Amino acid sequence: EDQVTQSPEALRLQEGESSSLNCSYTVSGLRGLFWYRQDPGKGPEFLFTLYSAGEEKEKERLKATLTKKESFLHITAPKPEDSATYLCAVPPTDQKLVFGQGTRLTINP
């Protein structure tokens, strides 16, 4: 059964303090790995899709990378507005996603 584990569960950083979030996955055949951002009271907002080991994608202060067993979401010089829960997910089939529990990121000014 496909599984996704995210760590840490929660992370507090000072503004400007860079760090990384981890997403480990176990899948029978990788069809892609997705990163979403979720703000309180809102639905997940799509960030990135990664399809193969070695792939990297960037958006503003975020960079996602993928290996054969895990993905990292690097956040560089974060700002308070980057505070959110970050979710990763894998699709065991074309029709659904298996999500991790998320990492709750708080950036203090």
Added chain:
Amino acid sequence: NAGVMQNPRHLVRRRGQEARLRCSPMKGHSHVYWYRQLPEEGLKFMVYLQKENIIDESGMPKERFSAEFPKEGPSILRIQQVVRGDSAAYFCASSRDTPNYGYTFGSGTRLTVV
């Protein structure tokens, strides 16, 4: 260009009542997905529908839950005889084709059973 619209945003039901959650997909999207997010838990897939067809309902509880996506109108997730354990945020997502990928989520309906 409205996104995925869900209503109501908040729904309070007493135990034993019925809850109806509605989802209007993005314009041009014919695939709808329902997910549930229980307190302190991750998002869990419930059901995938196309117009007038349920494609995958492997995540739906066997009793009391049903979903439809009629030819006209929104997709409906229906929960009969609600219990306290049904309290959760229910999210709908839509895509134009099978996911490819990163389909768009709505803002969710927060169901509270009292």
